[in-house]
Each structure stands twice: as structure tokens, then as C-alpha cells.
Amino acid sequence: MSSTRRGVGLNAFSNAAISSEQYARHGQQLRSNHAEALANQLSVFQAALHNFSLTHAKDIRSNPNFRAEFARMCNAIGVDPLAGSNVKDIRGAGGGAGGVWAKMLGSSVNDFYFELAVRVVEVCRETRGENGGMIAVSDVQKRVAKGRSGLVGGGMDATEDDLLRAIESLQPLGGMFKVQVLGGCKFIRSVPKELNPDQAKVLEVIQILGHVTVSMLQANLDWERARAITVIDDLVADSLVWIDSQAEEPEFWSPGSMHEGG
Amino acid sequence: MAATSPEPSLSAFSTAAYTPSTTAYTPSTTTQATSSSTSTFNFPTYTSFPPFYTLQPNLTTRARQLELWSTLVTSYCAHNRIFRLSLSSLPTDLFNNTHIHRSLKPADIRTVLDHMSKPESGPRIDWVPSTTKGEQSSSCYVYWKTIGEWADALYGWVDDTGQKGAVLTVYELREGDAVRSKDWRDMDEGMLRKVLNALVKRGKAQIFGQEDNAGVKFF
Numbered sequence: 487m488s489s490t491r492r493g494v495g496l497n498a499f500s501n502a503a504i505s506s507e508q509y510a511r512h513g514q515q516l517r518s519n520h521a522e523a524l525a526n527q528l529s530v531f532q533a534a535l536h537n538f539s540l541t542h543a544k545d546i547r548s549n550p551n552f553r554a555e556f557a558r559m560c561n562a563i564g565v566d567p568l569a570g571s572n573v574k575d576i577r578g579a580g581g582g583a584g585g586v587w588a589k590m591l592g593s594s595v596n597d598f599y600f601e602l603a604v605r606v607v608e609v610c611r612e613t614r615g616e617n618g619g620m621i622a623v624s625d626v627q628k629r630v631a632k633g634r635s636g637l638v639g640g641g642m643d644a645t646e647d648d649l650l651r652a653i654e655s656l657q658p659l660g661g662m663f664k665v666q667v668l669g670g671c672k673f674i675r676s677v678p679k680e681l682n683p684d685q686a687k688v689l690e691v692i693q694i695l696g697h698v699t700v701s702m703l704q705a706n707l708d709w710e711r712a713r714a715i716t717v718i719d720d721l722v723a724d725s726l727v728w729i730d731s732q733a734e735e736p737e738f739w740s741p742g743s744m745h746e747g748g
Numbered sequence: 749m750a751a752t753s754p755e756p757s758l759s760a761f762s763t764a765a766y767t768p769s770t771t772a773y774t775p776s777t778t779t780q781a782t783s784s785s786t787s788t789f790n791f792p793t794y795t796s797f798p799p800f801y802t803l804q805p806n807l808t809t810r811a812r813q814l815e816l817w818s819t820l821v822t823s824y825c826a827h828n829r830i831f832r833l834s835l836s837s838l839p840t841d842l843f844n845n846t847h848i849h850r851s852l853k854p855a856d857i858r859t860v861l862d863h864m865s866k867p868e869s870g871p872r873i874d875w876v877p878s879t880t881k882g883e884q885s886s887s888c889y890v891y892w893k894t895i896g897e898w899a900d901a902l903y904g905w906v907d908d909t910g911q912k913g914a915v916l917t918v919y920e921l922r923e924g925d926a927v928r929s930k931d932w933r934d935m936d937e938g939m940l941r942k943v944l945n946a947l948v949k950r951g952k953a954q955i956f957g958q959e960d961n962a963g964v965k966f967f
Contacts, residue, residue, distance in 0.1 A: 615809065730799040730801075731802045732798065
């Protein structure tokens, strides 16, 4: 740097100009070196990741801990393991990033989540008559792990995280499956009809207490009787609750506890 | 739904969440027509769900409820080897759960059985025609195996034991030493007749004589 200190006057000006050009060129050189090194590193990494996912495809499918770690790693480097599966153009630098990952990770990861999504849809369909289309995620998890009735094996060991990811992938189906939180519990809603705030509130209360009566709603939510009855009637009409008429006052239960422990 | 006067105080509000019993419900008394099996019937969890004993007004929910009752009745009868249910003397733990003080009303029991008697349900039960004209039936056969399946089993045994051509009495088929280990032993006579008639129709058997002295020859 001492060279810039000398040269006062016209000489100094041209020196500075030449130096900055030199620096600019040097900087550019560094950048391209770095870029090249990075590109090399990246392609080595890509190849390694691809091989990794191929050799461990079985583990990714069958081991939820492994899968969770794998997903965590992907998220850490800013990549969604499912991204790009729908992308048609996987070439090109622009929107091709996702597709490149999908290629590297192999079809095993995608297959797992798509199969899981199919199972989720099946479970929702099978239980709709019983629960009106609202089923707890934990419930779905148990049923998916059990496998299809009548068939030996084939149960999928999925974490809640996996299930939520699988449901996300169903979005292209037009929003038929949504996750809703009631009383701290996550539910999957598979019917198009949305719950109005009153209905959601009552379901939440039932979720916490197991069942409600009209009196309980009046007393604790400070609702008029008519309002409570209207909401309850709606929930019954949508087969979201079951009625117990052998109690002192009719009780309304969530079907979620019907098969617990079984 | 008559209204009881609401109690506004929060202390009346139960905050205990309903936790269904996870242990198998064991009945205190059993009243079966036939000898009971040695192991206790494992009641599914939904038999501890109070609304299960109320006929659901929503038809979609009701359809599911009837399905569950159908499965319960069939597996209960299979486990306890009950071939015939009589409405006047039903097993005490089938349509009741004393732990939760709930029971299916007689009219609703009939609804369940009617549902099970439909062809699309199997049928899983068959009403025995009432002896009094115009009166509703008060008992039914339970087909935890269908008549066809029983016919196959019976004929298979006859064939395996080389008894084709021999004449066997209905008594022997029901209670004989040779059928001690068979599923159909002590089968209700009326039902056994149906099974034998099915075999007759198939050309696999012929029945001689009447009532108690009836004999059957298998081909």
C-alpha cells in the first residue's frame, strides 16, 4: 500500500487510477477463483448427497429418526426435500434449483411423502362417517402406522412432522385437506365446509373436556341458550359430534375418544 | 331435550377430561344358551363410549354406529358360541355397559338386529318367525359364519372322516362325541336344519324321518 503514498500531483493521480484498476482486476480474479472453487465444491456435494440418498433410500423410508435428521439437514442448507418435484423445467439456473435437488435426493424421499399423503386421504375418507371430516393428527398417525385393515404389514411409521409435510403436498388438489388447531390439538379437516367461530369454539371445548352439554356452554361461554342449541344442532348435522341421551342432560361427545386404546 | 336450570358457577363445570378405560371390560354374569368359552371377550373401546348406546339422529353417524354394533354382536356371539339370541333373555353385557351405566334401549336393539338382517349386511342375523301370527319375531339366529360356510364345514368333516353314505342322526351331528371339538357342536337345532337343507339343495345330503329321530345321509 505504500506505493500510493508517494506520487503527489499528476503522477499520483495516474498511479491511483492504475492501482484501482489493478485492484479491480485482482478482485475479479479472486471472485472468479472463489466462484470456481465454490462450483466445484457444490458439484462434489451434490454428487455426494445424491449417492447418500440412493444408498440410504431404504432408511429414509423406514426410519423416522433418520428421516427427521435428513429433513433437518435439508432445511439447514435451505432446501425443501420435496421442492421441485412438480417443476417441469429442471434445467437452467433460475427456477431450476428445486428440480436439481429433487434429482439429487432421488425419488425415494418424494415417494415416501406421496404414499403417506395417499394413506392420509384414505384414513380421512374411511372415518368421515364417524367424525364428520375432522380427525386428530395423532389419530391419523396411529391408523397409518397400523396399516390398511385386512392387510399384514404395510404400516407407515410417520412422525407428526411427516404427516404435516405430506398434507402440504396435497395443496394442488385444491385445498381439500387443511390443518386446523382446536384446543391445542392439530386436526385434519377433509370436508370443504369451514367451521364458523362458534362451532370451532364448541369443538375446542369438547376437545378439552371430552363432552359438553348446552348448560355447560351457557355457563362457561356466556351464551344464550338459543345460540348454544343452534351450534350444537349444526355440529350434529355435520356428524362432528355424537349424542348421549342417557345422561341427566343430553351430552355431546367428540368421536375422537371412541377408539382410543384400542 | 328438557332444560335443567343452568348452574352459572364455574365450580359446577367439570374440568376432568374424559379418559376412556383402556382395560378390557369383564362381565360379571354371563347368560349364554351354549357353553361359554374359557377366555373373556375383549370388548372394543367403543363399548365404553356413552353415545354408543344412543341411537344417533344423524343418519351418516347412525350408519357408522350400526356398523360398529353389527361387528360387536357378531364377534361377541362367535366368541361365546351363541347361535341364537332371544330378545327376552339377552346376554347382560352385550347391549349394556354397567361401568358407565348405559344400555341400548329395546327398540334400538331391534333396530340394530334389523340392520344386521338386511342382505347387504350379510345378512348377519336371521329373524326366527314368530309362532303367533301377526306378532313380531322375538329371536334370531346369529351367523358368525354364514349358512353356506357351516354347510362347507359340516360336509368337509363328513368327507374327511369317511362318513359319506352312512346315516347320522341330528343328535350325533349336534352333540356326538365325534363333534366335541367342532365349531358347530351344540348348534341351535333350527339353525342346523337350515345348514342341512342347504346341503340337501346342493344335492349333498338327504334327510329321513321327522324331528328328533331325523337321520341324515351325505353323498
